[in-house]
Amino acid sequence: MGDEQLFALQRREKLMDRLRLHGAVRVRELAKDLSVSELTIRRDIAALAGRGLLTRVHGGATLPSSLDQPPARRRRPAGPAFTIGMVVPSLDFYWPQIVSGARNAAAAHGVNVQLRGSSYDQAEDRRQIVRLTESGQVQGLLLAPNLEGPGMHEMIDWIGRLPVPVVLVERRTPQWTPTPSQLEWVRSDHAVGVEMAVRHLHGLGHRRIGLVLSKGSPTSAHLAVGWDRACAALGLPADFLIRESVALDVPGHRRIIADILDRCRRTRITALIVHSDPDALSVVQYLTEQGVRVPDDLALVSYDDEVAHLADPAITAVRPPKTLVGRTAVEVMLARLLEGSRRPAQRVSILPELQIRSSSLPGSVPIPPRPR
Structure with missing residues (x-):
């Protein structure tokens, strides 16, 4: 060849x-x-x-x-026609792409999807899940429940005892729980995602980087793990970690951003990673109003990449593989339904992508000289 x-x-x-x-x-x-x-x-x-x-x-x-x-040439997918129930915590941000990926995969395999919207509330999650199981129409469930807080272990145990197979979507249980071993999940590897952002900024010469995590998001815990891991590997200080929501609809967001910016100046932070896109857009807007140049004075990376490209300047962002997560979740569930309990459980982590845009380039921070 x-x-x-x-x-x-x-x-x-x-x-x-x-x-x-x-x-x-x-x-x-x-x-x-x-x-x-x-x-x-x-x-x-x-x-x-x-x-x-x-x-x-x-x-x-x-x-x-x-x-x-x-x-005349179309063929119906082989095998039985299954119906899969799907419960997600939001139908307007982050989750539509996951739902779309699931529905496309389901259609390709001749599978029906019954979608239920919930909220980040365990009681509402249970209510929607019970509605699906009691209907007697679903043979499996794709679930994104709230697994935070004091009721986490009870929720996991309850899910593990449901009468149909379950695949968690963008969720996972702790490393060890008494949950039945067949509980499966498909999720974005958010820890690696934030590590991509840290390494990108480090490669541009930034040595003082900060992380702003959206308060109350289930993703934040995974981002914090990746942050600590990346900073340790690169020898960077990991102390600038702020858990605050600063989107435009958050009361007092301008004051919070002003405090963050003041802390950046005092600690000589030259780059910020902000979760999620609405928070990052709010930060960029405030910085522009204050005459802070992005990326020359402060580089920025967002986590989610829903609307990061709409900012001015367009924001470099880590993009979780949402569509692929939804598609893979359906494929994992279908394999479970077709092969039954003899098939080993699958727990799939899919890597995000880094979309590099103007907010982190051209990287005007000088790289410190190596010690001689």
Whole structure:
């Protein structure tokens, strides 16, 4: 196999990996990321479309759909038709992409999804879960319950005793619990995600970095673990960790941000990681009003990447693999339903991606000279 053919195969494998992760790709973005011409990417898409691996659309490609085939050639997915119940704590932020990934995977396998919205409240979680199980219509459950606080162990034990298999979504139990061993989960590895952000800023020369965690978020505990691990590995101080919500709708957010900024000045912080996007946008807006230049005076990285690109400047962000989490959760559940208890339990962690934008570049902080 010649070098040119080998490079084409590697390029097309990367294209398909991106497509499986996001469901769609754009020619312009791929050409830039892979350092090739747009014409080359169009040829790759045409070749893969000819093999039925993707569907060409204007400006890019999507995963193939049964709608792409003539009606006479469509095939119903093999196997029994299952119905999976799904309970998520929010239907307007973070979770829509997970739900979308689950529904797309379910449709591809001929599986139905019954969705229930809950809140970050254990009593409401139980109410919605009971509604699904008592209906007698679901054979499995995808759940994102509140596993925080004093009722955590009781909640985990209750979930483990439900009459149908359960896959936790973006949740996990502690390392050791008396929960039945078959309880499974699929989640983003948020600890690695925040480590990506720390290492990105460290690579740009920042040696005093701060972390602002959204108060009350289940994700915060995992981010704190990754923060401590990354700072220890890089020899960075980990003492600048603030647990405050500073989104625009939080009462007193301007005062809180002012206090954070004052502490940054006193401790010579040159970069902040902020969870989540609404909080990061609020910080950028306040900094702009105060004449603080981003990234020249203070670099910024957000965690979530829901709306980080809408800020001015656009915010570098860690993007959890939401769509892939939803899709994988359905696949794990389907495997459990088809293979039963003889199949070993799966606990899947999926790595986030770092989307680099203007808020952390061009990294004007000088790198300290190495000791001689």
